[in-house]
Every structure is written in C-alpha cells, then in structure tokens.
Amino acid sequence: MTREDEATTFSLLEAAPDGKRTSLLGANEAREPRTMKKEKASTRPKADKAPSDRELIERIRSQDWNAFEVLVLRYQDRVYGLALGMLRDDDEAQDVVQETFLNVFRKLESFRGESAFSSWLYRIAANNAMMKLRGKRRRVETSLEEVLPAYNTDGHFTVSIEDWSQRVDKMLEDRELGEHIRQAVDKLPDIYRAVFLLSDIHDMSMRDIAATLDLTVPNVKTRLHRARLYLRAELDRYVKS
Numbered sequence: 001m002t003r004e005d006e007a008t009t010f011s012l013l014e015a016a017p018d019g020k021r022t023s024l025l026g027a028n029e030a031r032e033p034r035t036m037k038k039e040k041a042s043t044r045p046k047a048d049k050a051p052s053d054r055e056l057i058e059r060i061r062s063q064d065w066n067a068f069e070v071l072v073l074r075y076q077d078r079v080y081g082l083a084l085g086m087l088r089d090d091d092e093a094q095d096v097v098q099e100t101f102l103n104v105f106r107k108l109e110s111f112r113g114e115s116a117f118s119s120w121l122y123r124i125a126a127n128n129a130m131m132k133l134r135g136k137r138r139r140v141e142t143s144l145e146e147v148l149p150a151y152n153t154d155g156h157f158t159v160s161i162e163d164w165s166q167r168v169d170k171m172l173e174d175r176e177l178g179e180h181i182r183q184a185v186d187k188l189p190d191i192y193r194a195v196f197l198l199s200d201i202h203d204m205s206m207r208d209i210a211a212t213l214d215l216t217v218p219n220v221k222t223r224l225h226r227a228r229l230y231l232r233a234e235l236d237r238y239v240k241s
Contacts, residue, residue, distance in 0.1 A: 045181065053117040060108060072101055075118070078202070079125045083195045086129040088186055096132065100125040115208065122202050123212045126194060131190065133190050184234040188227055195220055196227040 051059070059067035076097055083096035103124050111120055139203070183194060194213060198204040199220075207223075210217045 013065075017021050020081065054113065057108065057111065057113075057117065068105065075121055076101070078118075079121065082122060082125050082197060082202055085201070086126070086190070086194055087132060087184065092132055093129075096128045099128045103128070115205075118202075119204055119208050122198065122204055123208060126198060126212045130190075130194065177235075180238050181231070184231055188230065191215075192223050192227040192230075195223045196231070198230075199207060199224050 052066070053071070053074075056067045056071045060071070078095055079100050080097050083093035083100075084090065087093050087096070104121060107124075110116065134221070185196065188196065191213065195215075197205070197211060198209045198212065204212070206217045206220050209215070210220045213220070215223075
C-alpha cells in the first residue's frame, strides 16, 4: 500500500474536532437510507447479503477502500469497548481505536487467516491498550488476596458464596447492579481485567490471550479464574447487602 493510500485511510480515521465520539468515517454514514417506494413483492430486489470479513479483506487487498470503511464500521464500537474497559479513559480509548485500525491497514497483508479476523483485530487493540497501560503511572490496585474468599484445608471456601446464576436475567435489569459490576471490573488489576475482558467479553481463546499479553496459557487460566472468583464474590456481597 502506498503512502497516498495510507494518508487517505488516515483521513477516514481522524477523530471529530469537537472531541465527541462519532463514526470514524464521519457523519455521512449516520444518514438513514432513502425509503423506497412500495413495489410488488415479485419485482422488489432482494437485499444483498453482508460480505464476510474474509471477503472484505480480499477487496481491501485489491485496493477497494470502501471495503475498509465497511470493516471499520463493523468493528469500531467493539474495539472502543475493549479499549475503554482496559484503560477506563475515553480519550485514550479513542486513541487506541485510531491506532488499531491504522495498524490493521498497514499489516493486513500479514494476516494469514489462520484465526478469525476479529481475534487478530482484538489482539492488535489489546496490545495497543497494554502499551498505554505500561506507560502510565501505576495506580493503587485491588489486592485479590485481600478480597477473594479463603479456602479450608479441604479446598472449599470458608465463607459460602450463593449461586446467583439462576437470577442473572433479573439482575441484568437492575441498572444499579450493572454499574456495581462495572465498578468491580474496573477495580481488577490491569492484567486480570485484560484477561477477563478478552476472554469473557470478546471470546478470545486462551492461546490468543496468552500471545497478546505475553503470558503462558496456564497463567491466563489462573488469572481468569481468580478474576471470576473476585467478581462473583463482589456480586454476592452486593446481592446480600
């Protein structure tokens, strides 16, 4: 891809001047499609099937930049959500979105398709977010040792934690509870929060998470288990209060 192509792509990824989070491709994409006049069912054209990620990638490699716009629109909110969850800062999350799609544009030729495009994309986004985390002054983090339930010698918890899984649908309707869960996730140490978000929110495999965060697969599993235990204990305390 030429520098001119890259400059064109960068212009698509520029943030809105007012600092508000809008489509990376500008306001035009927010317009509703024109309403078609009512026609007979036999003459109305069938809606085109949305192209797959793989089809879009092949079109981009053939210098179809409209396909790149479609790919950005498809994933920008999910990349933003991942970055915001890891960084807890809107401006930095938006920076990660910009950096991620520029990385994708520059490195797309190296994508071999051995895993899903979304996994490859989230790895890039997570790497960009982790770089920002490592460059920030470390904050005071929650010690999981202090908040996780202790074990007896037989391997069971010393304090009973209620199984609330059958009431999850009711809990999700509670805005206050949703905010409490978000705050609990925010309190996780950076690496635990990253593992939890990549696994349970973005469905990345243990292997991909390990490669992204420079951990072994057993370490990823351990951190994920401890993060889940902490969140379950926090939710249990909230429900009982």
